[in-house]
Amino acid sequence: MLTGQSGWGRYLHFVSAWMVVFTGVVYVLGGLRARHFKEDLFSPQRPAKYNPIQRVTYIAVVFVLFPVMVWTGLAMSPSVTSVVPALVTSLGGQQSARTVHFVVAVLLVGFVIGHVTMMTFAGFSRHLRAMILGGEPSAAGVQT
Numbered sequence: 001m002l003t004g005q006s007g008w009g010r011y012l013h014f015v016s017a018w019m020v021v022f023t024g025v026v027y028v029l030g031g032l033r034a035r036h037f038k039e040d041l042f043s044p045q046r047p048a049k050y051n052p053i054q055r056v057t058y059i060a061v062v063f064v065l066f067p068v069m070v071w072t073g074l075a076m077s078p079s080v081t082s083v084v085p086a087l088v089t090s091l092g093g094q095q096s097a098r099t100v101h102f103v104v105a106v107l108l109v110g111f112v113i114g115h116v117t118m119m120t121f122a123g124f125s126r127h128l129r130a131m132i133l134g135g136e137p138s139a140a141g142v143q144t
Contacts, residue, residue, distance in 0.1 A: 017073050024066055061111055065104050072101035 031037050040049045041059060050058060074080045075088040075097035091097045119127050130136060 014077075017070070020066070021070055024062075024070075028062070057111070061108070065108055065111075069101065069104045069108065072097045072104065076101065 041055050071087065072091065074084075075091050076094055081088045081094075088094055088097055091100060
């Protein structure tokens with residue numbers, strides 16, 4: 001049985017959470033190394049690659065929502081909070097951590113749905129190709 005009280009669902013959830021942490025750390029380190037955050041998000045002098053709403057959303061997702069998701073996830077783990085009880089006490093207890101974790105999960109799912117929807121209207125295959133191969137998508141679908 002894969003669901004229910006077997007613990008298998010919690011195990012998969014925990015493993016997938018560490019995959020998100022690992023890829024997030026690699027992403028942030030790569031963004032810092034390439035100066036992506038400084039030049040594309042925080043620099044008012046450069047031509048805007050993103051509009052102000054995109055910048056705020058990008059910063060909120062990468063630097064607020066995902067760290068809060070990890071923090072609240074760790075705060076719900078009895079083995080982690082037995083070593084670092086401040087993780088859960090700073091949130092007001094495990095139920096508060098669970099509530100915040102759920103709200104952030106809903107916000108992240110909403111972000112993904114909105115992001116994929118907007119990308120679909122803007123030319124899904126063209127933008128997907130640009131994300132995988134790098135470069136900017138052009139109107140003709142040719143990489144520049």
